[in-house]
Amino acid sequence: MTTYFAQWAWRGAEHVVANVRITVSHGVISEVIDNATKQDGDVVVTGLVMPGFVNAHSHAFHRALRGRTHGGTGDFWSWRTPMYEVANRLTPDSYRELATMTFAEMVLSGITGVGEFHYIHHNTDGTKYKNPNEMGLAMVQAAQRAGIRIALLDAAYLHAALDKPEPLAEQKRFSDGNIDAWLDRVDALGEGGDGWTVGMAPHSVRAVHPRELEEVVANRHGKVVHLHVSEQPAENAACLAATGMTPTQVLDNVGLLGPHMTAVHATHLTDADISLLGNSRTCVCLCPTTERDLADGVGPAAALRDAGATLSLGTDSNAFIDMFEETRAIETDERLVTGKRGLHSPASLLAAATSVGATSLGWGPHGIQVGAPADFIALSLDSVRLASFDSANGAAHIVHSAAPSDVRDVWVGGKQVVANFQHVEIGDVVTGLRSAIAAVVTL
16 A cells, blocks of 8 residues: 655646545555645655546557658548558567557656557458457557556458448458457457456448448447547548438447447537437547648537537547647637637546546546546646646646646556656667667658
8 A cells, every 4th residue: 555645636626636645555546635744654746646648549550650641731531541551561569569669658648548449450461360369469468568558449440431342452451351250359359457458449430331330239248339430521421422321320320329439530520410429428539639630620529518428538640649739629729610718628628638538448437536546647847838837727737738748757557657757667768669660661
């Protein structure tokens, strides 16, 4: 048992609390006392303690594209070409190393949990590895080495489009061939293990067709379900042409919407779509830095929230690994398109980036609270960014002023994985990342 004495802690409100004693037993928070007095033996944590960020949507291998795809022209569809090139160079060993270093970068930035939307399953020609889940288990091993909690969101990717029954040549390693083979492979993963869980991720309505989505509903067995929804107008147009419905209407029609489901992006929605997602209490995972980078657009976050949907956040393509920016972007991007300020309170944005993300991944309580895992971070208040910090506006300072470089210490399950800005296990993450990226890109 260890007790930490935090100078300041964010407990869910707009303000932060002073002198908070946080007792951890067996990796779980067992007692929290606000406005406490330091006791002998307490571990003093200066600065501001808050729950670790939960990154609800990541494609780890996209990290290799950072800086190589951002200076050109085109759109989401043209961006896929270099993405496929990297995807088809990966081996279990090179992907494990790249994911390890990507996850280590996440941990250094204050992320303690990640939903890895994993769709590189097989050899490049589509044949299976001896263990069909070798690539997925490489992601789990990477997370364990990096010290991050992971939900392995295993993706089904069976078709190139609603009117293209076979995957493209560059998508062969994503596909299990049919929905039953995918379900069998996911079943073989079981329920996960120490520090990792399993979720289902039918990639999108273009990659998993309506009759197959019905099989997901029938065989979910309590798992969470994540899928890309209405990221691009062309996706909506193709779905309307093939089914007469929007992607959200398809998901409603097959019975997939609900609190167990997370719609990733949900950028281009009709009013009816927003109502369906809200009334069903479906979670929506917004990924603003990726949606900016790919010129996807700005999603209707405030309208979704007002309709009843919950909001979580993800770094998606990992063009940036900065949950502070993902968090503030929900507010600031909507200011640009609505001409209004204050659509989202800082505390609600932090909830989206922490506790709601944990819920979307099927995890339990997440926060500086009794019964939650001891997944928390400490921000240094010594940077120029936070020189104006005041406790009454603590949440606003975190959202609108802080950056990953302010994350000094990180604990996951009560184990310290970052100490004084350094990764405890890996040490030199920069060199590791540089080497892992060089192994899978053309330099």
